[in-house]
Amino acid sequence: MSTTVDVPESSNVAKGKAIAVAPPRPGGGLKKGAAIMDFILRLGGIASSLGAAATMGTSDQTLPFFTQFFQFEASYDSFTTFQFFVITMSLVAGYLVLSLPFSIVAIIRLHAAGPRLFLIILDTVFLTLATASGASAAAIVYLAHNGNQDANWLAICNQFGDFCAQTSGAVVSSLVAVVILVLLVLMSALALRRR
Numbered sequence: 001m002s003t004t005v006d007v008p009e010s011s012n013v014a015k016g017k018a019i020a021v022a023p024p025r026p027g028g029g030l031k032k033g034a035a036i037m038d039f040i041l042r043l044g045g046i047a048s049s050l051g052a053a054a055t056m057g058t059s060d061q062t063l064p065f066f067t068q069f070f071q072f073e074a075s076y077d078s079f080t081t082f083q084f085f086v087i088t089m090s091l092v093a094g095y096l097v098l099s100l101p102f103s104i105v106a107i108i109r110l111h112a113a114g115p116r117l118f119l120i121i122l123d124t125v126f127l128t129l130a131t132a133s134g135a136s137a138a139a140i141v142y143l144a145h146n147g148n149q150d151a152n153w154l155a156i157c158n159q160f161g162d163f164c165a166q167t168s169g170a171v172v173s174s175l176v177a178v179v180i181l182v183l184l185v186l187m188s189a190l191a192l193r194r195r
Contacts, residue, residue: 031110031111031191032107032110034187034190034191035103035106035107035110035191036107037187038103038106038107038119038184038187038188039100039103039104039107041180041183041184041187042096042099042100042103042184043100044180045092045093045096045177045180045181045184046093046096046097048173048174048176048177048180049089049090049092049093049096049130049173049174049177050089050090050093051170051173052085052089052134052170052171052173052174052177053085053086053089053090053093053170055166055167055169055170055173056076056082056085056086056089056137056166056167056170057076057086058166059074059075059076059082059163059166059167059170060073060074060075060076060163061073061074061075061160061161061162061163072159074156074160074163075163076167079140081136081137081139081140082137082140082167084133084136084137085133085134085136085137085170085174087133088129088130088132088133089130089133089170089174089177091126091129092126092129092130092177092181095122095126096126099119099122099123102115102118102119103115103119106119106191113192116188116191116192117192119184119188120185120188120189120192123181123184123185123188124185126181127178127181127182127185130174130177130178130181131178133174134171134174134175134177134178137167137170137171137174138171138175140167141164141167141168141171143155144156144157144160144164144167145157145164145168
């Protein structure tokens, strides 16, 4: 015993009409690769900005000799520029963590302009913050290494070598974060332009 089911032809086939299928949009592979690269760059930006904030925040050195009334110590919180650096690089790292879901949406929905526009605006704001804090900390690190003869500021890196090495490393890491943010802004701008 077998059962047969009669299925009538659709009205499109009976009238001789064809169903139009839109061809896939060109460049989908390139856009998906760029969206994945955006996500990877955000992870790298998180690592470099968080590393910069942690390195600067833990920079501290006390010289082994001290007098009865004075102890020679160099710490990041002795300089307001370094405090600004730690706060802004922490904010940049926090922003990059919070931007990861938007980057994932940009991977899933390649042709959505909203998340890209949102990311490019905030990436530019945090690029400005990271550049300002990195440049100001670089100026102080330069003075710590070389001093300024005109203002009678002595170079302190001869005595506080570990402190200067840590702060220099933090500045380099922040400049890596700045380069990553520049790449993120450029990639978002190119992705928006090709819509």
